[in-house]
Amino acid sequence: MLCAGALMTILDGSVVTVAMPAIQSDLGFSSSGLAWIVNAYLIPFGGLLLLMGRLGDLVGRRRMFTAGLALFTVASVLCGVATGQSVLIAARAVQGVGGAMTSAVVLGMLIALFPEPREQAGAIAVFSAVGAAGGALGTFLGGALTQALSWHWIFLINLPIGIVAWIAALRVLAPDRGAGLGRGAxxxxxxxxxxxxxxxxxxxxxxxxxxxxxxxxxxxxxxxxxxxxxxxxxxxxxxLLRLRLFRSRLLTGANGVQMLMIATMFGFQYIGALYIQRVLGYGELRTGLAFLPAPVLIGVLMLGLSARTIGRFGPYRVLLAGLVLIVAGMALLSRVPASGAYVVDVLPAMLLLGAGFAGAMPAVTGLAMSGVAEEDAGLASGVFNTTQVVGGSLGLAVLTTLAASRTGELLAGGESFVSANADGYRLAFTVATGIAVAGFVVAAVVLRVAGRDSLAPAAPTRSRH
Known part of the structure; x- marks a missing residue:
């Protein structure tokens, strides 16, 4: 039930990617303004995770989860019926609030439901795999619904799903009592x-x-x-955030690495979809199918190999190896031509990025949590989730702005549409490669000493930091 509820918010981070050109054409967004369809969702989502997690402790996590589902569903309908830019962006912001309410309490509820370490590890592995599957399903559904019906349906589809999830949550999740609003937030x-x-x-x-x-x-x-x-x-x-938490070198360094890594990956998802559509000429459905290999590979590797690899080599080495693959994948994308082909120019990079992320993400999570005392684990989890959203939003803003500016300059100089866009996307991928290299350097320098012998599964309850 918790995975299904969280899947809705995960889907909404990726479902709009393939529909961007259709939304832009219909509502008249500028190239840089188009990014606000994503950022309007991500900013309140990331900015409110800490507060909503705290409020969940005060009013009860089940109550926060179901209220978030309801708000998210209503906002989805408003997105689906939007006929103007301002209405769509405002509704996306409300969606972000509902997504924060839902997501902020899920991990705490999972841990409470599965206190036994082996079962807990399995539950969290399934939850992580659902996140990866959500990325794949969102991109595919976005393309299929936009091409078969219209972009409005990528939001309206949440109405029946949200109603079923909300009713099921009330029936399945046991009520809990919070500490009371008198404790303050x-x-x-x-x-x-x-x-x-x-x-x-x-x-x-x-x-x-x-x-x-x-x-x-x-x-x-x-x-x-x-x-x-x-x-x-x-x-x-x-x-809202106890600053002493950042005395941990592991937590601070791992959050920095994660922010750079997510900025790279989120930029790839958004810019990559635009390249496939505007340069390679794919339709929405074909673009969704083209993106399936990366998230599917991530899900398979996370469930099958990541935990065992980390257990054998340690999270520090696995993190560095994963970041090397991400750098290699982005470097390949920085060379995509205007006359490119998906199988030659996109797919190899996509597989490298998927394999790298599947190893790096669980490793950096383990390193971050191993630098935290047991009583601060919930707060550290909130910080880590917030860093993910912030990294994705800032990375998207920087890369889309660079690509749009470069493309605009070339179009003004008489360059063809396809060639100008390809050049703009190459610039964005080049900068993303630099961001990934910075993530590797931070990991290699900041996390080296503490990460040598750390094992992610055991670290959170045996911290010496």
Whole structure:
């Protein structure tokens, strides 16, 4: 039940990717503004995970989970009936709030349901595989529904699924009592960090379409909000985020690596879909099918080999090997030509990225949690989930802005549509390769000493940090 509920929010992160050109054509989005269809969902999702996790502890996780499902479903319908840019973006933001409410409590509920270590490990492995399957299913469904019906149905399909999931959740999940709202939650901290994230992405998206001075002002404001958030957490009686958590070199370093890695992978998913459609000329359904190999490979390797490989070689070595594969895959994509072919120019890179991510993601998760005391495990999990969303959103903003700016310059100079887009995407893939290299360097330097002998399965309850 928990996996099915979480699958809805996972699907919505990828289902829109293939439908982007259709939405752009129908609603008149600019190339840089198009990224807000994704960012409007990701920013409240990532910014509110910590607060919603805390509220789940206070009001009850089952209540938070079912309320999130209901809000997400209603917002999906609003997305599906949207006929203008502002309505779609606003509804996507509400979806992000519902997704945060649902996702923030799932891991805690899984751990409570499966306290025995072996069963717990199996449940978390299944949950991780569902995440990978969601990426594959979302891309495929997005293409199939858009081509067969229209892009509106990629959102409307959530209505029957959401109703069934909500009723089933009420019947299957046992009620639980929270600590009570009297214990308090740091609402001001949530407002500050969400505002900071939104301003940061807004400053990056469309930077090429506004004066440099205005972009610098927006960046300064976002830094000010981040500083205010840190100050608030240092002084609040019940902070949203206990800053002492970041004294752990493993947790801090692993979150940094994860942010860079997710920025790379999310950029590949979005830019790669545009390349396949606008340069290779694939339709929505064929694009969805073209993306299936990577997430399927990720799911198979996560369930079949990742845990055993980490157990034998340690998470540090597996993480480095995975990052090398990701760098290699992105480097191949940085050479995609305007006259490319999927089997030659895209598929090999996609398989390298899938294999690399399947090894690197469980390894970096184990390293992050092994640097945390047992009483902080729930909070550290929330931080880790937030870093995933932030990395994906910022990576998407940077890479799409670079690609759109480069393409616009070439089109203005008389370059053909296909050639200009191919050049813009090559620039984005080149920068993504650099981001992946930075992730490898951070992992090699920051995590080396502590990661030598760490084993991800046992680390969270045996921390010496």
């Amino acid at each position: 740091d609402h001001l901290g949530a407002v500050l960090v969400t505002g900071a994230l939104m301003l940061t992405v807004y400053a990056i998206v469309g930077a090429g379409e506004r004066p440099v001075g205005r972009t610098l002002i927006l960046a300064a404001l976002s830094l000010g909000l981040f500083a205010a958030f840190i100050l608030r957490q240092a002084r609040a009686e019940r902070p």
